[in-house]
Amino acid sequence: MSLEAYQDRILDHYKRPRNFGTLDPVTVTARDTNTVCGDDITLHIRVGGDGKIEDVRFQGRGCTIATASASLLTEAVKGMSVEDALKIDKPFMEAQVRVPLNDARSKCMMLSTHVLHLALGKGEKGKF
Amino acid sequence: MAEASLLRSFDQIRQDFPILKRTSHGKPLTFLDSAATSQKPQQVIDATSTFFEKFNANVHRALYELGEEATREYEGARERIAQFIHAKSPEEVVFTRGTTESINTVAYGWGVKGNVQKGDEILGTVMEHHSNHVPWHFVKDLKGATLKYIDMTDDGTLRLDQLDTLLTAKTRMVAVTQCSNVLGTINPIREIAKRAHEAGALCLVDGAQSVPHMPVDVQDLGCDFLAFSGHKMLGPTGIGVLWGRKEILDAMEPLHGGGEMIREVHLGWAKWNEVPAKFEGGTPNMGGVVGLGAAVDYLTAIGMDRVREHEKQLLKHALDTVGGIPGVRLFGPNDVERRGGVLSFDIEGVHPHDVASILDVEGICVRSGQHCAQPLMERLDVPATSRASFYVYTNAEEIDRLAAGIRKVQQVFA
Numbered sequence: 445m446s447l448e449a450y451q452d453r454i455l456d457h458y459k460r461p462r463n464f465g466t467l468d469p470v471t472v473t474a475r476d477t478n479t480v481c482g483d484d485i486t487l488h489i490r491v492g493g494d495g496k497i498e499d500v501r502f503q504g505r506g507c508t509i510a511t512a513s514a515s516l517l518t519e520a521v522k523g524m525s526v527e528d529a530l531k532i533d534k535p536f537m538e539a540q541v542r543v544p545l546n547d548a549r550s551k552c553m554m555l556s557t558h559v560l561h562l563a564l565g566k567g568e569k570g571k572f
Numbered sequence: 573m574a575e576a577s578l579l580r581s582f583d584q585i586r587q588d589f590p591i592l593k594r595t596s597h598g599k600p601l602t603f604l605d606s607a608a609t610s611q612k613p614q615q616v617i618d619a620t621s622t623f624f625e626k627f628n629a630n631v632h633r634a635l636y637e638l639g640e641e642a643t644r645e646y647e648g649a650r651e652r653i654a655q656f657i658h659a660k661s662p663e664e665v666v667f668t669r670g671t672t673e674s675i676n677t678v679a680y681g682w683g684v685k686g687n688v689q690k691g692d693e694i695l696g697t698v699m700e701h702h703s704n705h706v707p708w709h710f711v712k713d714l715k716g717a718t719l720k721y722i723d724m725t726d727d728g729t730l731r732l733d734q735l736d737t738l739l740t741a742k743t744r745m746v747a748v749t750q751c752s753n754v755l756g757t758i759n760p761i762r763e764i765a766k767r768a769h770e771a772g773a774l775c776l777v778d779g780a781q782s783v784p785h786m787p788v789d790v791q792d793l794g795c796d797f798l799a800f801s802g803h804k805m806l807g808p809t810g811i812g813v814l815w816g817r818k819e820i821l822d823a824m825e826p827l828h829g830g831g832e833m834i835r836e837v838h839l840g841w842a843k844w845n846e847v848p849a850k851f852e853g854g855t856p857n858m859g860g861v862v863g864l865g866a867a868v869d870y871l872t873a874i875g876m877d878r879v880r881e882h883e884k885q886l887l888k889h890a891l892d893t894v895g896g897i898p899g900v901r902l903f904g905p906n907d908v909e910r911r912g913g914v915l916s917f918d919i920e921g922v923h924p925h926d927v928a929s930i931l932d933v934e935g936i937c938v939r940s941g942q943h944c945a946q947p948l949m950e951r952l953d954v955p956a957t958s959r960a961s962f963y964v965y966t967n968a969e970e971i972d973r974l975a976a977g978i979r980k981v982q983q984v985f986a
Contacts (some may be wrong), residue, residue: 446597446933447930447933447984449929450926450984451928455984455985477940479946480941480942481923481924481925481940481941481942481956482941482942482949482954482955482956483923484954484955500731503925505924506923507924507925507926508923508925508926509925509926510925511923512787522708549925551930552925572614
């Protein structure tokens, strides 16, 4: 990895994460951790009658990449259909984060996506 | 003094490690992760390849000259390793894959297949590595043993005052690390082993971070088992040692069944071989054993007192330089007399993963994470820490580079 990963845009999402906090009313909440480093992300999601994600918040603690990725993810999924949100994958997140990451840090990037999918009924808690 | 002039300086010793001549990200390699694994001197690399070039044959079996020479190399290493830890005899030295397998061998052969009964107690500590936690979980799950733990103070000193209540007539084993891989704390094993014996329990010592870094004398410690790994003491990976008192090893069941560990085998039953062969089922890691023998020779030539003193000086320097940076929190005791060359730290507002990634760009290798000690992270109430750890080849300049790297991390997050 290079220092490029720590560009201002990423550090800004780390220091001032968007959509941080809780949600009321909330449709579904999910949480998981990356046991290797202790990163811990919770997502609160409200799904509207039309099957679209109306609003989303996240909580937790993690490294720059885990936190900034969660922040970027919440921005990306607002208004997205549940069906589309379930299709979010690594290339999608890479396009949001837009910094070079090695394998270990790619895992940090994908924790929030894993939690999003857990909330929407895909994947298994603890299997990240 | 003629004798002193024969001693090689630590600058000369550093030249023996070929990997330290390479660069990382275009910077000189600053390897500060020796608690995870150590680098290897040319002497160990050569000894291992020489074994395969000149002596390779299956040990203890072949009747031809080459096989006898292979066995001599293998058993010769066992003798020197036994002397290194002051074992009473080489039979007390069992070769394993490493500390983890050593402790599992005891947990299974002494615990599960031995005399641990429902309600018996195993006493551990909150600062153990997972390898000295999980094997005892097996004993709990399979035999109904109760697990208890000695707590520590906030500076990482074991609360030995708790022994009065934690040690009971039911305590069968006290399993404790001699040196914490996270805090560097050196625990008073002599006292703990004595207390364990007074309660009628045995004492197993995790020596993974002590045997490589300080003089260890099993007779003086008074413990019953000592487990350590070759790769953390300049030796190859995949080789380690379980030392145990002969009479206890004699009474234990083996973990692995197979060739070499048997005296006789019939359809449906077998009789075990004598120790240490009883615990060394299968063709052993011959190259690993010979390499570990060479590592022990190398460390003996330096002198373990000098190794310890060198690391004490490095730690002092690190506590001053890194510890003096505002916003850096250190974990573990401040007293270098009871602390090994391990420096766990936290930079305020920066996740340890980011610390390691930014230091990496400077060519500095530190470990960030939970260090296989999740219960200790919970006790410290931190998600993870960053850790720098030292060895014979580490110098003060590298610690200065670490301090400069930490300032750089702080600038990125300023």
